[in-house]
Amino acid sequence: MCGIIGYKGNKNATSIVIEGLKLLEYRGYDSWGIASKNHELDIIKRVGKIGDFQDKSKLKKSNIAIGHTRWATHGKVTEANAHPHTSYDRRVAVVHNGIIENFQELKKGLEKNHRFLSETDTEVIPRLIEENMKEGFEEAVKISLNRLEGRYAIVAINQDEDKIIAARKGSPLVLGIGKDEFFIASDVPAFLKHTNEVIFLEDGEIAVINKELKIFNQKTNKELKKESTKISWTLEQAQKSGYPHYMLKEIYEQRDTLKKAISQNDEDIKRIAAEINKGFGTFFIACGTAYHAALTASYVFSKITKKHINVVLASEFPSYEHFLTEKTLVIPISQSGETADVLEAVKAAKEKKSKVIAIVNVTGSTLMRQSDVSFQLHAGPEIAVASTKAFTSQLALLTLLAYACSGKLEEGKEKLKTTASKVSEILEPASENKIKELARKIKNKNHIFVIGRSVNYPIALEAALKIKEVSYIHAEGFAGGELKHGTLALIEEGTPCIVFVAEDETKKEMISNAMEIKARGGYIIGVSPENNEAFDFFIKVPNSSSLSPIINTIPAQLLAYHLGLERGCDIDRCRNLAKSVTVK
Numbered sequence: 001m002c003g004i005i006g007y008k009g010n011k012n013a014t015s016i017v018i019e020g021l022k023l024l025e026y027r028g029y030d031s032w033g034i035a036s037k038n039h040e041l042d043i044i045k046r047v048g049k050i051g052d053f054q055d056k057s058k059l060k061k062s063n064i065a066i067g068h069t070r071w072a073t074h075g076k077v078t079e080a081n082a083h084p085h086t087s088y089d090r091r092v093a094v095v096h097n098g099i100i101e102n103f104q105e106l107k108k109g110l111e112k113n114h115r116f117l118s119e120t121d122t123e124v125i126p127r128l129i130e131e132n133m134k135e136g137f138e139e140a141v142k143i144s145l146n147r148l149e150g151r152y153a154i155v156a157i158n159q160d161e162d163k164i165i166a167a168r169k170g171s172p173l174v175l176g177i178g179k180d181e182f183f184i185a186s187d188v189p190a191f192l193k194h195t196n197e198v199i200f201l202e203d204g205e206i207a208v209i210n211k212e213l214k215i216f217n218q219k220t221n222k223e224l225k226k227e228s229t230k231i232s233w234t235l236e237q238a239q240k241s242g243y244p245h246y247m248l249k250e251i252y253e254q255r256d257t258l259k260k261a262i263s264q265n266d267e268d269i270k271r272i273a274a275e276i277n278k279g280f281g282t283f284f285i286a287c288g289t290a291y292h293a294a295l296t297a298s299y300v301f302s303k304i305t306k307k308h309i310n311v312v313l314a315s316e317f318p319s320y321e322h323f324l325t326e327k328t329l330v331i332p333i334s335q336s337g338e339t340a341d342v343l344e345a346v347k348a349a350k351e352k353k354s355k356v357i358a359i360v361n362v363t364g365s366t367l368m369r370q371s372d373v374s375f376q377l378h379a380g381p382e383i384a385v386a387s388t389k390a391f392t393s394q395l396a397l398l399t400l401l402a403y404a405c406s407g408k409l410e411e412g413k414e415k416l417k418t419t420a421s422k423v424s425e426i427l428e429p430a431s432e433n434k435i436k437e438l439a440r441k442i443k444n445k446n447h448i449f450v451i452g453r454s455v456n457y458p459i460a461l462e463a464a465l466k467i468k469e470v471s472y473i474h475a476e477g478f479a480g481g482e483l484k485h486g487t488l489a490l491i492e493e494g495t496p497c498i499v500f501v502a503e504d505e506t507k508k509e510m511i512s513n514a515m516e517i518k519a520r521g522g523y524i525i526g527v528s529p530e531n532n533e534a535f536d537f538f539i540k541v542p543n544s545s546s547l548s549p550i551i552n553t554i555p556a557q558l559l560a561y562h563l564g565l566e567r568g569c570d571i572d573r574c575r576n577l578a579k580s581v582t583v584k
């Protein structure tokens with residue numbers, strides 16, 4: 001939610017910040033802004049996407065600049081609400097990601113001396129800094145931070161000094177170290193072109209970038225010695241590499257990412273499997289697509305390991321916290337590792353001394369650093385808002401864990417390898433063309449229903465989510481037997497219904513469910529290894545028996561992509577959404 005970037009160095013800061021903002025747009029894209037330091041602070045703010053900005057001549061050269069791409073929380077999408085926000089005298093500029101929960105109270109106090117120009121919670125920050133500037137910029141920022149409640153990543157500059165100050169509490173910030181230059185951003189891809197040497201800022205830390213970089217503990221004011229690390233992601237991974245959209249690139253990357261997800265250290269997997277086996281209650285917690293991976297995995301654990309897993313949406317976890325003890329195992333699953341609800345759940349688990357084992361994609365993310373142990377998906381950067389490759393990697397890794405828990409790690413690995421090798425078949429041009437044809441057929445429908453049973457029930461939920469977010473068609477996923485408990489009333493002549501029919505014990509019942517829908521006029525789209533008379537449209541997938549969820553997901557992702565394309569949607573930047581949800 002919201003992307004931040006700042007630069008100080010010998011190069012032209014404004015172009016580096018603009019370039020970085022483009023790479024951060026997946027975090028928010030309703031408006032953007034930049035502040036650069038010359039004789040005074042030059043500020044440009046615009047509604048819309050940064051790619052649409054034509055008037056580059058307005059960007060004056062500078063050696064210090066900060067920028068922001070917004071996902072609105074407080075205040076409509078207007079130029080006035082876009083960041084940076086400034087002190088009333090416009091000498092201080094601030095960009096912010098997060099929510100200042102006590103902003104109304106702070107604003108009331110400040111209103112005697114300040115006329116506010118926006119509806120945002122953020123504007124109180126530069127105003128508080130302004131109130132305290134007599135103490136010096138650095139001190140003024142520190143005093144102001146102590147007054148803020150809520151979550152934030154902030155970056156501030158001041159007209160009178162060559163300094164960038166950054167601080168975080170709950171929202172991500174990472175520093176990039178170059179030769180005589182520094183970057184600060186919400187995420188590494190924003191500056192990966194320039195450096196892969198990074199320092200992750202922790203909650204309660206303040207970074208002061210001047211001629212050199214200093215990091216302080218906000219409470220004690222003590223300087224901290226933090227080591228930098230090298231990120232293994234390459235720039236190529238963070239670019240479209242010839243694909244028209246990140247989403248399509250990431251769908252195709254699944255030919256490799258599954259293999260990477262399962263190439264984990266055997267001993268680590270076995271050790272965690274033993275923890276799960278001895279744990280007194282295991283919770284999978286996640287949001288959105290990652291939640292669907294968790295739900296699928298709970299079926300796999302039940303089938304393979306005969307073990308019950310509690311699967312809880314991270315945002316609902318506060319209602320379950322009282323079940324946590326020192327013996328509970330909490331397994332948060334998150335692509336970004338920055339989802340606020342997931343991090344809150346982890347905090348609660350740690351307070352109860354439960355063990356936290358994370359499954360995460362982004363290296364160095366908050367979740368990775370806050371967990372006792374973490375497994376990385378190694379899927380590389382996922383930029384499209386719609387999560388694709390991270391989902392199948394989560395499925396693969398969780399399946400591997402389930403097999404390990406029942407002492408069959410090698411068998412699990414072999415099965416997953418075979419499944420991974422079948423992914424290319426679905427991504428053959430002929431298969432994709434079939435899906436394009438389907439997208440053209442159903443692109444003007446108002447509703448699409450998706451059904452699946454057992455391990456494929458969460459895949460129905462995931463397919464519906466992908467279709468909704470990428471094409472804006474209303475889609476709903478159901479367990480095979482559930483549609484007739486109410487929603488069948490919505491089936492009309494030609495209503496598309498996607499039916500996942502796997503070669504498993506649910507096959508006959510799924511076909512019966514498809515027939516029930518067909519009898520009421522539904523247009524049945526069968527996703528299955530074998531055609532059936534129940535299907536009006538057939539999407540052939542390789543038979544992958546118990547691992548069908550991984551395979552079945554991919555045509556659904558492609559269908560969502562092509563529906564979005566047919567309907568002229570902004571594929572990688574879905575309406576109203578952002579890639580990582582860092583607010584509760």
Ligand code: M6R
Nearest residue numbers: 288289290334335336339386387
């Ligand atoms: O980064 P996370 O995996 O924690 O994100 C969770 C959800 O916000 C995410 O999966 C979201 O549902 C995606 N847009 C779905 O495609």
